[in-house]
Amino acid sequence: MTTNVSSKDANNTRALGFQRHDHAACVTEALSSTDAQCAVQGLRLTPVRRKVLEFLLKEHRALGAYAILDLLRDAGFGSQPPVAYRALEFLVENGFAHKIERLNAFVACAHPGQTHSPAFMICRICDTVAEAQSGLAGNILDSAAQATGFQIECTVVEAEGVCPSCVDKANA
Amino acid sequence: MTTNVSSKDANNTRALGFQRHDHAACVTEALSSTDAQCAVQGLRLTPVRRKVLEFLLKEHRALGAYAILDLLRDAGFGSQPPVAYRALEFLVENGFAHKIERLNAFVACAHPGQTHSPAFMICRICDTVAEAQSGLAGNILDSAAQATGFQIECTVVEAEGVCPSCVDKANA
DNA sequence: GAATCCTATGTGATCTTATAACATTTCCAG
DNA sequence: CTGGAAATGTTATAAGATCACATAGGATTC
Numbered sequence: 001m002t003t004n005v006s007s008k009d010a011n012n013t014r015a016l017g018f019q020r021h022d023h024a025a026c027v028t029e030a031l032s033s034t035d036a037q038c039a040v041q042g043l044r045l046t047p048v049r050r051k052v053l054e055f056l057l058k059e060h061r062a063l064g065a066y067a068i069l070d071l072l073r074d075a076g077f078g079s080q081p082p083v084a085y086r087a088l089e090f091l092v093e094n095g096f097a098h099k100i101e102r103l104n105a106f107v108a109c110a111h112p113g114q115t116h117s118p119a120f121m122i123c124r125i126c127d128t129v130a131e132a133q134s135g136l137a138g139n140i141l142d143s144a145a146q147a148t149g150f151q152i153e154c155t156v157v158e159a160e161g162v163c164p165s166c167v168d169k170a171n172a
Numbered sequence: 173m174t175t176n177v178s179s180k181d182a183n184n185t186r187a188l189g190f191q192r193h194d195h196a197a198c199v200t201e202a203l204s205s206t207d208a209q210c211a212v213q214g215l216r217l218t219p220v221r222r223k224v225l226e227f228l229l230k231e232h233r234a235l236g237a238y239a240i241l242d243l244l245r246d247a248g249f250g251s252q253p254p255v256a257y258r259a260l261e262f263l264v265e266n267g268f269a270h271k272i273e274r275l276n277a278f279v280a281c282a283h284p285g286q287t288h289s290p291a292f293m294i295c296r297i298c299d300t301v302a303e304a305q306s307g308l309a310g311n312i313l314d315s316a317a318q319a320t321g322f323q324i325e326c327t328v329v330e331a332e333g334v335c336p337s338c339v340d341k342a343n344a
Numbered sequence: 345g346a347a348t349c350c351t352a353t354g355t356g357a358t359c360t361t362a363t364a365a366c367a368t369t370t371c372c373a374g
Numbered sequence: 375c376t377g378g379a380a381a382t383g384t385t386a387t388a389a390g391a392t393c394a395c396a397t398a399g400g401a402t403t404c
Contacts, residue, residue, distance in 0.1 A: 144304030
């Protein structure tokens with residue numbers, strides 16, 4: 001199990017309570033590795049799509065479609081909802097981003113390239129979203145599905161709570 | 173682990189692929205047991221709230237807030253969104269119903285009275301929603317949370333796929 | 345290199361889901 | 375029976391998502 005965390009502040013080095021990283025490099029690397037992966041798979045990472053991914057990577061927390069739309073407008077792209085939704089659809093379909101159902105918002109994938117059923121931890125204080133990676137979504141669902149004959153095609157696993165950095169605030 | 177299933181048809185005895193039950197009795201029992209529980213806990217199961225719960229129990233699958241609103245209007249209650257949303261808020265807060273984040277819709281709880289972190293299986297063919305009951309939401313999240321110090325307050329666990337009754341249709 | 349087709353983008357309109365704000369009523373405690 | 379809290383009703387609007395159709399870009403075929 002690995003864990004990747006994103007937070008609100010825009011610093012290069014982010015205090016995440018449990019993980020720090022050079023964010024500028026993280027964005028750059030993610031973008032170029034996505035370029036490479038798309039080239040291999042014959043996917044078209046067009047300017048809008050790449051820009052949306054860049055927004056998600058930069059913010060590094062869940063962004064609503066309309067927040068993305070505002071950013072797109074500022075960047076000179078079309079500003080009607082379908083522009084954002086279509087780019088997001090491409091990113092989600094191809095595993096470069098995920099939708100957080102609980103928030104009706106989107107995050108960049110923390111483990112692109114690997115097929116996975118992600119699980120998310122959402123801090124209700126700072127809006128940080130951490131993606132937990134694991135082989136299978138697992139447990140309850142798997143055993144329930146096996147018991148009943150239900151065929152799982154995709155899973156939503158999200159936890160809302162307080163991240164380590166915010167525990168103090170929460171108890172104050 | 174127990175499993176409770178709901179389906180689209182309105183028959184008394186429902187073919188659920190894995191479980192049949194007398195639905196009329198199921199609704200009546202659930203309502204009166206909710207009455208009792210509210211009396212004990214000092215909760216006010218007002219007419220609107222009780223009616224919304226009845227709708228959810230009768231339909232026995234996920235209903236959108238505006239579908240509920242239509243039913244409320246037909247039943248002579250207020251027909252503005254907050255009427256439905258407030259009733260749903262009460263039911264969800266007190267564990268008599270759950271929101272299915274994936275569908276932006278609501279279902280009656282299949283295990284009322286027990287504190288639980290439910291998991292749902294949603295059939296994309298027939299819209300059936302089954303609630304799997306288990307002690308804890310489980311491992312990925314738990315282990316990720318433990319590893320990072322994240323404090324889970326509530327969980328969303330939903331699987332979308334094909335229920336046993338629809339497998340044939342799905343493969344056709 | 346032009347014609348064609350498929351994919352992607354732009355745009356306007358519309359639909360669904362959800363909440364804010366405030367007035368009115370109901371219920372219960374004192 | 376009255377004052378305050380909780381619940382309901384209603385208007386308006388915010389937020390999220392999709393449909394339908396026009397236009398533009400890229401690749402393939404001739």
